[in-house]
Amino acid sequence: MIQVSVLGYGTVGSGVVEVIEKNKEEINKKSGEELNVKYILDLRDFPGDPYEAKVVHDVNVILEDPEVEIICETMGGIKPAYDFSKQALLKGKSVCTSNKELVANHGPELLRIAREHKCNYLFEASVGGGIPIIRPINYSLTAEKIDGITGILNGTTNYILSKMAEGGVGFGEVLKEAQEKGYAERNPEADVEGYDACRKIAILSSLMTGKNVKYEDIYTEGITKITAEDFVYAKALGRSIKLLAMSREKEDGSFYAMVAPFMIPVSHPLHGVNGVFNAVFVHGNMLGDSMYYGRGAGKLPTASAVVSDVVDCARHIGKTIMCFWDDEDVLQTKVDHIRHRFFVRTKAELERKAVDIFGLVRVVVADVKEEYAFVTEEMSEKEFAKKAEQLGCVWNRIRLEG
Numbered sequence: 412m413i414q415v416s417v418l419g420y421g422t423v424g425s426g427v428v429e430v431i432e433k434n435k436e437e438i439n440k441k442s443g444e445e446l447n448v449k450y451i452l453d454l455r456d457f458p459g460d461p462y463e464a465k466v467v468h469d470v471n472v473i474l475e476d477p478e479v480e481i482i483c484e485t486m487g488g489i490k491p492a493y494d495f496s497k498q499a500l501l502k503g504k505s506v507c508t509s510n511k512e513l514v515a516n517h518g519p520e521l522l523r524i525a526r527e528h529k530c531n532y533l534f535e536a537s538v539g540g541g542i543p544i545i546r547p548i549n550y551s552l553t554a555e556k557i558d559g560i561t562g563i564l565n566g567t568t569n570y571i572l573s574k575m576a577e578g579g580v581g582f583g584e585v586l587k588e589a590q591e592k593g594y595a596e597r598n599p600e601a602d603v604e605g606y607d608a609c610r611k612i613a614i615l616s617s618l619m620t621g622k623n624v625k626y627e628d629i630y631t632e633g634i635t636k637i638t639a640e641d642f643v644y645a646k647a648l649g650r651s652i653k654l655l656a657m658s659r660e661k662e663d664g665s666f667y668a669m670v671a672p673f674m675i676p677v678s679h680p681l682h683g684v685n686g687v688f689n690a691v692f693v694h695g696n697m698l699g700d701s702m703y704y705g706r707g708a709g710k711l712p713t714a715s716a717v718v719s720d721v722v723d724c725a726r727h728i729g730k731t732i733m734c735f736w737d738d739e740d741v742l743q744t745k746v747d748h749i750r751h752r753f754f755v756r757t758k759a760e761l762e763r764k765a766v767d768i769f770g771l772v773r774v775v776v777a778d779v780k781e782e783y784a785f786v787t788e789e790m791s792e793k794e795f796a797k798k799a800e801q802l803g804c805v806w807n808r809i810r811l812e813g
Contacts, residue, residue, distance in 0.1 A: 412444065412445045412446075412447055413442070413444050413445070413446050413447070413480055413481060413725050413728070414447055414449040414476075414478045414479045414480060414481075415431070415446055415447065415448050415449065415479070415480075415481045415482070415483065415721060416448070416449055416450040416451070416452065416473045416476075416479050416481075416482050416483070417448060417450070417451045417452065417482075417483045417485060418452045418470070418473075418482060418483065418484045418485060418486050418492070418495055419452065419453060419484070419485040419486035419487070420451050420452075420453040420455070420457065420466065421453075421485065421486075421487075422710045423485040423509050423536070423710065423713050423714055423717065424451070424453075424483070424485035424486075425710070426710040426711050426713065426714025426715075426717075427483050427485060427714045427717050427718060427721075428448055428451065428462055429711070429714065430711065430714045430715055430717075430718045431446060431448055431718055431721070432448070434718075438718065438721075438722060441722050442721075442722045442725035442726060443725065443726060444725060446481075446721065446722075446725060448462070448465060449465065449476070449478065449479060450465055450466075450467050450472060450473050450476070450479065451465045451466045451467070452466075452467055452468070452470055452472075452473060453466055453468070454468060470491075470495050470498075473499075474495075474498055474499060474502060474504075479504060480504060480505065480724075480728060481504065481505045481506075481507065481721055481724045481725065482495075482496075482499045482504050482505070482506050482507070483506075483507050483508070483717050483718075483721060484496050484506055484507070484508040484509075484510055484513070485508070485509050485510070485717065486510065487509075487510055487512070488510070488512060488513070489512060489513055489516060489517075492508075492510055492513050493513055493516075493517055496508065496513065496521060496532070497520075497521065497524065500521060500524040500525050500528055500530060500532060501524060501528060502528075503528045503529060503530050504530060505525070505530040505531040505532070505533070505724040505728075506521070506525075506530075506531070506532050506533070507531075507533045507534070507535075507536075507717050507718075507720035507721050507724060508532075508533070508534050508536070508537060508717070509534075509536035509537055509713050509714075509716070509717050510534075510537060511534075511537040511538060511607070511610045511611055511614065512610060514534045514537045514610075514614055515537075515610040515611075515613045515614055515626050518532075518534070518614065518617065518623075518736055519617075519623050519736055519737060519738045520738070522734050522736055523738070525731060526731050529729055529730065529731055530724075530729075530731065531723070531724050531727060531731055531732050532734075533545075533720035533723060533724060533732070534614070534720070535716045535717070535719055535720050536713050536714075536716035536717045536720070537611070537614060538564065538611045538614050538615055538691075539562075539564065539611070539689050539691060539703070539705070539707050539716075540566075540689065540705070540706055540707040540708045540709060540712045540713045540716065541705055541706050541707075541709070541711075541712025541713060541715050541716050542689055542690075542691065542703050542704065542705040542706070542707060542716075543703065543716070543719070544615070544691050544703045545614075545615075545618065546719075546723075547693075547701075547703065548615065548618045548619065548693065549618055549734055549735070552693070552695055552698065552701075554697065555695030555696060555697055555698055556695060556696040556697075557619045557660075557693060557694065557695050557696075558619075558659065558660045558661075558694060558695070558696060559657070559658070559659050559660070559693070559694035560612070560615050560616065560619055560657065560658050560691065560692070560693050560694070561655055561656070561657040561681065561691075561692045561812075562608075562611070562612065562615070562655070562656050562657070562681075562689070562690060562691035562692060563653055563654065563655065563656075563681055563684050563688075563689050563690050563691075563707075564607070564608040564611040564612060564656045564689055564691070564707065565602055565605075565607050565608045565611075565654060565689070565707070566594065566686075566687035566688065566689060566706075566707045566708045567589060567594055567595045567596075567599065567602035567603070567607075567687075567708075568602055568603060568605075568608070568633070568634050568654045569653065569654065569684065569685065569686065569687065569688065569689070569707075570589055570594050570595075570686055570687045571585045571586060571589055571595070571603070571634065572634060572637065572651075572652055572653060572654065572672075573685040573686050574588065574589075575637065575639060575642055575652075576642050576645070576646075576651055576652070579639050579642065579643070580639060581638060581639050582634065582635060582637060582638065586599060586603065594687060603633050603634055603635055604631070604633035604635065605631040605632055605633040605634070605654065605656075605670040605671070606631065606633075608631075608654060608656040608670045609626050609629050609631040609656065609670045610626050611656060612626075612629065612656035612657065612658055612668055612670060613625065613626035613629060613668070615658070615691070616658040616666075616668050616741075617736045617741075618734075618735070618736060619658060619660065620660060620666060620741050621735040621736065621737060622736075622737050622739045622740065622741045623736065623737065623738060623739060623740045623741065624658070624666075624668060624740075624741045624743070625740055625741075628743045629668045629669060629670060629743070630667075630668075630669040630670070630671070630746040631669070631670045631671075632669075632670065632671040632672065633654070633672075634654050634672055636807060637652060637672055637807075637809075638807065640756070640779050640782075641756075641807060641809060643777045643778060643779055644754065644756070644775050644777045644779070644784050645674050645754075646777070647775055647776060647777040648674065648754070648775060648786070649676060649677055650674040650675055650676050650677070650682075650811075651674070651675060651677075651682050652672055652673070652674055652675075652809065653672070653673060653675055653681060653682075653684070654670065654671070654672050654673075655670070655671065655672075655673045655675075655681070655812060656668075656669075656670045657669060657670075657812075665744045666741050666742070666743055666744060667743055667744040667746070667748075667749055668743065669746060669749065671810060672809055672810070673809065673810050673811065673812040674754055674809050674810070674811050674812070675811075675812050675813050676813050678813065679812070679813045680692055680700070680702050684704065687706065687707065687708060687709075688704065688705065688706060688707060689704070689705065689706070689707025689708075690702060690703065690704040690705075691703045691704075746792050747791060747792050747793035747796075748791055748792070748793065749791065749792050750789050750790060750791050750792075751789065751790075751792070751795075751810040751811060751812075752786055752787055752788065752789050752790075752810070752811040753786070753787045753790070753795050753808050753809070753810055753811065754775070754784070754785075754786050754808065754809045754810075754811060755769075755784065755785055755786075755787065755799075755805055755807075755808045756782055756783075756784045756805070756806040756807045756808070757782070757783050757784075757802060757804050757805055757806060758781070758782070758783065758804050758806075759781050759782055759783045760783075761783060761802060761803075761804060762783040764802060765783060765785060765802055768798050768801050768802055769785070769787050769788075769798055769802075770788065771788055772785040772786060772787055772788070773785060773786040782806070786811065795808070
């Protein structure tokens with residue numbers, strides 16, 4: 412019997428226990444051994460809970476128990492999750508986590524410690540909730556040179572943009588509805604400003620390159636400036652607006668990653684990904700395109716991904732599953748040099764000036780009064796910023812993809 416402990420008995424932690432207990436027969440068969448949740452760490456007591464007898468308040472009870480071989484870290488945040496995870500790995504206990512913030516900040520270090528102590532640090536649930544994406548990149552696509560990843564990696568922002576597209580309502584109104592339904596946090600900053608997606612694309616990009624992609628170096632832009640009028644224009648262009656997280660590695664070895672709203676055409680595989688669903692689009696030099704789609708958040712989808720890692724650890728007791736993510740930092744190309752076409756909104760009276768500055772443009776005709784909207788030719792971010800400054804008034808600009 413393999414003893415498992417869960418750190419944090421919140422939404423995901425309680426889900427992990429539920430998945431292990433409800434799917435016990437399947438999980439034990441696939442693990443090759445029976446799994447048992449021995450301890451649950453939390454500061455709170457849970458009177459009446461079916462597993463209240465397993466709850467402990469001191470992490471050392473778990474760390475010092477030689478029977479515990481696998482730990483599920485579902486606490487979130489950096490402290491004390493980092494300290495507990497590091498101590499567990501140093502004692503040769505494998506750790507499975509859903510904590511994207513911890514993985515993005517300390518992934519290479521914790522992976523190195525796991526290798527040195529013949530155990531594992533696995534994090535399938537840190538990106539995309541229940542969507543299998545870490546394992547495909549790390550194992551299934553090992554014969555590929557992956558040179559591009561594009562994803563809708565945040566369910567909250569995708570829900571908001573999907574609702575705005577449906578009803579022609581503003582950002583603030585839809586955000587309030589999302590909060591009432593539990594799709595958005597009381598403080599939604601990490602989601603709506605793109606920080607959550609940024610950490611996730613940093614993790615995927617690190618696995619893609621085999622080096623450390625620092626999330627602090629990734630250009631990140633949220634959805635707070637997107638308006639109902641933007642969707643009117645998007646519809647006129649036969650496009651939708653999505654918050655995309657993307658990374659690209661060029662043939663010359665240059666690399667960039669960014670998070671920002673994009674207008675994408677109906678033909679784009681991510682166009683139909685709506686509501687709280689996530690999807691990741693991966694390009695390999697031999698396979699071409701592959702796509703991974705599903706629920707990107709939620710108690711049981713995320714818990715299922717954590718438990719899939721537990722099963723992997725159970726199959727590899729005393730052995731390290733290779734994960735190619737080194738300490739060396741990737742040198743990222745500055746966003747100034749990245750090239751896109753841009754959708755632009757400005758005052759109606761600036762039409763002639765806009766044409767003089769931007770040259771050949773595609774005018775976008777939509778039922779919006781006193782505005783002039785157009786799509787530019789492809790240009791660098793630096794070129795666009797200079798031209799926008801010359802124009803003097805840009806109410807909004809959104810990049811085009813595809």
